Amino acid sequence: MRNIALFAAVGLLVAVEGFTGSWNTALGILNMGLISAILALGVNMQWGYAGLFNVGVVGFVALGGLAPVLISTPPVEGAMAAGGWRILLAMIVGIASIGLAIAINRRAAGRLRVLGILAVLIGGFFVYRAIFDPAVAAVEAINPAREGNLGGLGLPVLLAWPVGGLFAAAAAWVIGKTALGLRSDYLAIATLGIGEIIIAVMKNEDWLARGVKNVVNIPRPVPYEVELQADPGFVERAAGFGIDPVTASTVFVKLLYAGLFLAVLLALIWLSEKALNSPWGRMMRAIRDNEVAAEAMGKNVTARHLQIFILGSAVCGMAGAMIVTLDSQLTPGTYNPLRFTFLIWVMVIVGGSGNNWGAVLGGMLIWYLWIKVEPWGNALMDLVTSGMADGSALKAHLQASAAHMRLMTMGIVLLLVLRFAPRGLIPEK
Amino acid sequence: MDLVNALVALANFVLIPATAYGAQLALGALGVTLIYGILRFSNFAHGDTMALGTAFTILLTWGLQGLGISLGPLPTALLALPFAIALTGLVMLATDRSVYRFYRKKKAAPVILVIVSMGVMFVMNGITRFLIGVDEIRFADGERFLINARAFKEATGLEEGLALRSTQVLTVVTAVAVVALLFWFLNNTRTGKSMRAFSDNEDLALLSGINPERVVMYAWLIAGALATTAGVLYGLDKSFKAFTYFQLLLPIFASAIVGGLGSPLGAIAGGFLIAYSEVAFTYAFKKVLTYLLPDGMAPEGLVQLLSTDYKFAVSFAILIIVLLFKPTGLFKGKAV
Known part of the structure; x- marks a missing residue:
């Protein structure tokens, strides 16, 4: 009951954004929120089911993002x-x-x-x-100004999602083989390093995906807004709802994306719930809670760890491919570990580690906060500085630094949840 | 003559920068290793502690410069450093009180403390950005060079110039002084001895009447001082940017782990090993080889093993190799 209320609350937050702001922003938050939920699911598999401490999520996301370029762009x-x-x-x-x-x-x-x-x-x-x-x-x-890379295969972009998962899984296999025997903090440092290296490769190997020169115009699985606006049938139907065609087309496209992401998310939740409640899931939790005892019962701890590490990373890779598809561009310069690793960890911890629904809720909620804290910070600073004289250095400094409020807010949210509700919003059963 | 030229080029581009960088890493790694030895977790907030301490130093330096106070040939930041260390120490104690102590009392698993330190990392990162912004800041003043490349060429008649920046010498001198002070403290004072005892065997130390809260307090104060010093030296030598300091976390952790977590001597050795390898693997040896090899055999390419953008890969590779073959590090560290 409480869980349904929590999800309804997040839905309400998005709806309020839609009614008070614009539906475009609201759906934008929803779409990235859905992808964040998938990322949180992947990290939750590793941390919540098996207690593996992976801080290289950003690397797997970036690697997954490579897939749309290599699969769907036309060959050079x-x-x-x-x-x-x-x-x-x-x-x-x-x-x-x-x-x-x-x-x-x-x-x-x-x-x-x-x-x-x-x-x-x-x-x-x-x-x-x-x-x-x-x-x-x-x-x-x-043709270095426009291409200068290998290009892709020209296949449908939806195919890139599972392929992104495969890329991440392959990398996870190599990392897992070398690093999973190490104890938890060493694994953390090792994954941190891997994440940085993958980002460095993506930024510098121009032949692969043009590096920091970015790949734009990656094909989309949904129609383009301009095509919809040119389609008389669509314009007529939009007019029937009383919306102007430009808004209608952007909202319609975002809704299509939301549908696709939601389908993937639901499929993943269904699969992970099945897995978590199966003998395999019970074995995983047994290993997490007491490795020695599980090993004494004849469970192959190393192999199971490798398995779950690959599965979780594959989910993160798939989400990475979805992000690139949503943006229709690959910009390796934007892969920042604070945003793609540590923020995802905040989502998992806040939502409730070990619980799939918790991870999903955390993903949506924290993403909403991440987006909204900045305008709130600006508003707060305007309020604080309203009494100060215009043009004072302190006022300018305070207003300029409002943008940095989000990192601090995320840290405080994480610390508060760890202290007062260490099992998260939806605790593990 | 060619041999001397080659050596000068090598010293100028590899040995001197790597020594300064190694000293900075060693100071950072000492802080990580100290916290690990006493509190038994890897502190992810260390990079941001460095950034925060450096931000304090920069603000104080600006203040001093505004008052017209300077140290002559030395950077003003050196005068601001003790005050910044005191401020950082206060922040560390406040953080410990408000955040870490709760988990210590509960005897939480080390991995929970690591996640908690992630939260602290976010907050500190936010505060640093709030205080000083995200832009690159150069705050070194005073004399720039001890040995100028052109003056060196004229004095020796060599083709290669040797530049020795004052910040590089300052880094090494400060690092040696700080390390000497730290080792003296750990070996000769009552508090230092109780810290080592606590790190070796917590239960035994408690039985002998050592006050754990006092040991932890000193550990945070020293870690804060080391982090601030390391951050300021790095910033003087290169420049200050909040995100760069966050990224320093990887080589610093690599240094501490390669040396053996919990071993101060190991942290220093690890720092220099990582620094020398990073610079050597990413330096283009064309110039040096051109001097050394006979005419006509000079290499065509840059003879650069890895592009400088992959310097993380070097520290990472060393880390993995050491962990696979000697999991407790070069100097026997702890493994919990």
Whole structure:
């Protein structure tokens, strides 16, 4: 009952925004809120079910965001021939030398092992760079002002969502294999590092997705507003509701997105509820609460941790692909860990870790706050400074810094929830 | 002559900057390792503590400059530093009182404390931005160079210039002084000894009548002082920007873990190891090699192993390698 009331309250907040402000903003908040809820679900799988402390969420989101570019944008003419295949070859050389080094590490012993690993890794690195560098230069030379990257496959963009999940899952497998044996704080630092590295790669490897030059005009799964406005049937129906065609078209497009996101969210919740209440879910919670006991019962803790780490990261990757689809552009410069890692953590903790509905509620609520705190901060500052003389330095400073209120607010919300309601708004059963 | 030129180039672009950077990392890592040793959690707010302490210093420096006070050839920030350390110490004690103490009394799991420190990180980040904004700020004044590149060339007749910035020397000198003071404190004073005892074995320390609240209080004060000093030195050497300080968290943690969490000596070694590797892997060795190799064999490319944007990858790779092969770090740290 309480839970339904909480969800209704969040719905009401969005509706109030719609009635007092504009429906465009309200639906904008709703759409990102839905994606945030999916992200929170993914982090909740790792933290709530299994107690894994992942602070590299931003990396998985960014990696998922790569998928719409590689799947749905049209291929760049001649890029594959110019250097694409050689880049692939370089990747294979790189992976093969790492694999060889791992094999030597397992088989050989003593001094031979150290020397062998070093020789293979250093040799492999130079071969890789020898193939990779000229290939990259060739690809980036193609029409650099607009392209200069490999381009995509030209497939439907919806396909990119599961592919984004796959990208993130593949990365999670590699990270999990190396880092999951470490204790919790070390895993946190390791994931923090991975997140930074993935962002650095996305920003600097121009051949992949143009780096900080951004990819724009990524195809959309929904019609464009201008097309709707040109469609006489649509204009007529909008007029029937008494709305002007421009507003009608933007709201309609946002509603379509909301429908798509909601479908994904509901499917994920259904699946995760099923999983959480299955023997598998009970095993996960048993591992989380007492690893030693679970291991003594014959559960393979490392394998289960790896599994849940991959699943949770895949969900985050999918959400990343959805964000890029919603914006129709990939801007690697905007992936900030405060926004895409730590904010998601606030969502999970506030909502209630271990409870899927809690994560969803936290995602929607915290996103709403994240958007609204800024205007509220401005209003507050206007109120505080209203008595001061115009043009005073303090007044200008206070008004300019109102924008930074949101980080502080999020921190205070997190600290208050941890202190007074550590199990969150919708606690685990 | 070519050999000397190569060495000078190497010193100018790799050794000197890396030493200064290493000293900054070591001071940061000492703070992380100290909190870990006493309170037993990884403090994610450390980067933002550095930023906040530096923000205090910058504001005070501006105040002093406004009053017309300066240290002559030394940066004014050095005069503001003690006051900023006192302010940061107060913030640390207030944070401990209002936030961390509750969880300590409850004996919460370390991972909960890490999440709590995430909340503190957000708040501190917000306060720093509120105080001083998000822009890049340079606040070094006084003499810029101890050795000027052009003067060096003229004096020695070499092709390569060697520049030694005063902030780099200042960083190393301050770091040595601070570390000496810290080790003297830990080894020779009653409080320092009780801190080490508390870090080694909490129960035994409690049984011997050591007051845990006092130990924790000193740990926060020292961590705040170290963070502020590290932040100010980094800011003087490069520049201050709130987000950069947040990003320093990764190399600082890598230094502390590589050295062995809880081991002060390890934190220093880790800091220098990370700094030297980061700079060496991202430096383009073309110039040095051109001097060293015979004519005609000079490399065509930059001979840069990794682009500077991937410096995080270096600290990260070292971190992972050390953790996989020596999980407690180079100097035996704790593993809880």
